[in-house]
Amino acid sequence: MPKEVNGSMINYYFICKTKLWLFSHDVQLENESDNVRIGRKLHEESYKRDDELLIDNLIAVDFIRKNGDIYEIHEVKKSNSMELAHKYQLLYYMYYLQKYKDFKNIIGILNYPTIRQTKKIELTDENKKEMKDIITKIKEIVDKSMPKPVKTKKCYKCAYYEFCFI
Numbered sequence: 001m002p003k004e005v006n007g008s009m010i011n012y013y014f015i016c017k018t019k020l021w022l023f024s025h026d027v028q029l030e031n032e033s034d035n036v037r038i039g040r041k042l043h044e045e046s047y048k049r050d051d052e053l054l055i056d057n058l059i060a061v062d063f064i065r066k067n068g069d070i071y072e073i074h075e076v077k078k079s080n081s082m083e084l085a086h087k088y089q090l091l092y093y094m095y096y097l098q099k100y101k102d103f104k105n106i107i108g109i110l111n112y113p114t115i116r117q118t119k120k121i122e123l124t125d126e127n128k129k130e131m132k133d134i135i136t137k138i139k140e141i142v143d144k145s146m147p148k149p150v151k152t153k154k155c156y157k158c159a160y161y162e163f164c165f166i
Helices: 007-015 017-024 034-046 083-100 125-143 153-157 161-165
Strands: 053-055 059-061 063-067 070-076 106-112 117-121
Touching: 007 017, 007 083, 007 125, 017 125, 059 070, 059 083, 070 083, 083 106, 083 117, 083 125, 153 161
Parallel strands: 070 106
Antiparallel strands: 053 059, 063 070, 106 117
């Protein structure tokens, strides 16, 4: 179990608490998932000149661009169907970079190349307070027993589907 919260954990918090718990306890099935492979390929093809950045072994920023004195933190996603999870994952990256890496002028950009859409995300004081609460809740979930899986539509495309329901 990781000592610190990472970007995937923030994302999974909004998608499925069971997935969050499993991932946090090193039950990692994403490498077997076609959807994950497609997402990686999409990033590689859409943003060939931009390299993913792993920071403190916790956050994997898809790419950063500097626009004047503003840092743009980009997150590339296949679809906007989980946009809330994507937004908070990106907010976490921005929160982390501002708090621990002293980034001052920072904005987030969600990139959805398959639908040719981008969304600008700003880190507000309210988001920062919310992020602290989310991190606390994630740690509580991870420290307890595995939450019982709850089957929803999104489960059918999940890398953990068979683990949870078969």
